[in-house]
Amino acid sequence: MRTLRLTVLALTALASACRGGPPPAPDAVTPAAPPAVAKAAEPVRLTLVGTNDFHGWVMPHRATLPDGQKVEEGGAALFASYVARLRADNPDGVLLLDGGDLFQGTLASNLVEGAIVVDVYNLLGYAAVAIGNHEFDYGPVGPGPQATRPDEDPLGALKARMAQAKFPFLSANVREKDGRHPAWLGNDGTTMVTVKGVKVGLLGLSTLQTPQTTNPANVASLRFESLARSALEATRTLREKGAEVVVAIAHAGGKCPDLSNPRDTSGCSRDDGEIYAVLDALPPGSVDAVVAGHTHQPMGHFFGDVPVIETAGLARLFGVVELFVDPVKRRVLPERTRIQAAIPVCGAVDATLNTCDPLRLRDAKAVRMVPATFLGAPVTPDAKVAALVAPAEARVEEEQRRPVGVAIQARMPQVYEAESALGNLIADAMRKVARTDAAVMNAGGIRADLPQGPLTFGKLYEVLPFDNTLAVLDLTADELRRFLTLAYGGRKGVFAVSGLEVTLAACPGPERFKGVTLPGGAPLKAKGTYRVAVPDFLVRGGDGVGPLTSTLPPERISLLQGQPLREALTEYGRAQGNTLKPPALGRVHTVPGTAPCADAKP
Secondary structure, three states: OHHHHHHHHHHHHHHHHHHOOOOOOOOOOOOOOOOOOOOOOOOEEEEEEEEOOOOOOOOOEEEEOOOOOEEEEOOHHHHHHHHHHHHHHOOOOEEEEEOOOOOOOOHHHHOOOOHHHHHHHHHHOOOEEEOOHHHHOOOOOOOOOOOOOOOOOOOHHHHHHHHHOOOOEEOOOEEEOOOOOOHHHOOOOEEEEEEOOEEEEEEEEEOOOHHHHOOHHHHOOEEEOOHHHHHHHHHHHHHHOOOOEEEEEEEOOOOOOOOOOOOOOOOOOOOOOOHHHHHHHOOOOOOOEEEOOOOOOOEEEEEOOEEEEEOOOOOOEEEEEEEEEOOOOOOEOHHHOEEEEEEEOOOEEEOOOOOOOHHHHOOOOOOOEEEOEEOOEEOOOOHHHHHHHHHHHHHHHHHHHOEEEEEEOOOEOOOOOOOOHHHHHHHHHHHHHHOOOEEEEOHHHOOOOEOOEEEEHHHHHHHOOOOOEEEEEEEEHHHHHHHHHHHHHOOOOOOEEEOOEEEEEOOOOOOOEEEEEOOOOOOOOOOOEEEEEEEHHHHOOHHHOHHHHOOOOHHHEEEEEEEEHHHHHHHHHHHOOOEEOOOOOOOEEEEOOOOOOOOOOO
16 A cells, blocks of 8 residues: 555656646645636628619610710619629628619510519519509500500509519508508518518608609509608517518608718708608607608718618619617617718729719710729629520610601700700690690600600600600680699699790799790680690699699590600601701790799709
8 A cells, every 4th residue: 555655646746747837735726717708799780782763774874975985874784793792792781672663764664564674673682672653654464554444453564563573562651542551562561581680671662642653543542641650650560570670662752962971961952852751750760771762863861860872763873871780789880870872883984083974974075984893893794684684675676776757856855944945846746746726745754865866766765755645635724824833833843835835933832833825925815715735644633733634524635545645756757847856945934033942952
């Protein structure tokens, strides 16, 4: 035993020596190592990519500069490259959203009632879209813009696009006449998605102007409720369902042209935008971001802590909002939110101006185009999207090249807020073809410039993309004045007239219309009746004239269903020796104001 104890003591001493120090005293306590400090989890970054008012522009806008250079702007294939760069920058953290008006406006879209747009949006991976007013334009499935038989569904084309889509169409304020959410929507105007483990609630809104800015017959079964009240109900519903972030996609917008300081909203035009009332009505913390639309105006601003983005649309631009979510409290950290507003979609840009906008490049002294980059890498059209769009583009090019037998003597630009030769020309054509005393053409029905040279169907379609037909109203002098008061008072631009002269206040508003005379200043006959040619869109109450047109007896309204406006313009051109010349201005007289207009840029 003694030998064994000596052996154990020897081994213990040897082990202690190997550790480099004496053995610890029997009662010594070894100090514990300090606990490792856990690194705080980083906030979760969500990238919201917002588009709006796409209007069928799956193909790029193409233009030729004065020096002969050709430039392209926008289009789905190039936009896809930007989205890919954003997804590479924030893997699994990108949410692609649209503020509505996906379809109406191009041959590529209209020839297939928006199907190509949905195909593109499916491929791009949109999470949700708002329902815009022009989503209702196509009416039933087929060429007719509205139902004319009992078996036709006025919402048929929209329902077909919804069935095709891999994403939901959202509108919390579109209801049936009895107040219920439409069953055909398949949702209550909201949806939930999970992004990087964060539950994101999405709600959609549609402009209250929808019945006046689409064919009213197509939405006769629906009602459009308060945007603010519907948004408040939807945010509460989403939060109750566990939404940690809530984003509104609204086909309702505003106008904030100065994007230099997103915290400064003093330059925003608050008298002509539905989104402001929504933002004012929502309690703090109920909505975390808004992707807006409808007004085609730039926004990239914070209202309180809520970022709002909108662009001029037509696939030329997009906006980005980056949200950072507290990983513990599961709420957005508003101080970390970032906005990138109105990012141009360009494959090549001028080396000096850094833009591909042909309107800006036309005035440049020298243009040198260089490849565009985004997030440090070049952007080129996405091959899959380009292949998807190619058949539609081929069909469009065939239609665009088809001549209509009329030449345009000089370029006539589209003008919305003033008298224009193009508006006068279309009004003259309407009056001549319908054989009326006068004609009135709404500014919103004219969507592009009319270029000089031989007129093709494609160019004609871009100018007049809506399938409106001629109609004739028999109006007394007082009714004509009332009609013009509504037309010019609804902030829908300056309507074109033929066979009349009008006087307007300088600033838009309910009191803008000041008077009407016959050409040369002769007054209207007090007891006279005037036959007035208008687009059928106005007969059905579009652009705010419904309070007058809805009171007219049927025998005083003639719908010339066989006479589309496009055909009326070409027929008028043939009657003018196959040449259309810009009419002289002077039909709209403006009374100077004593103060700047409310929406004038300071």
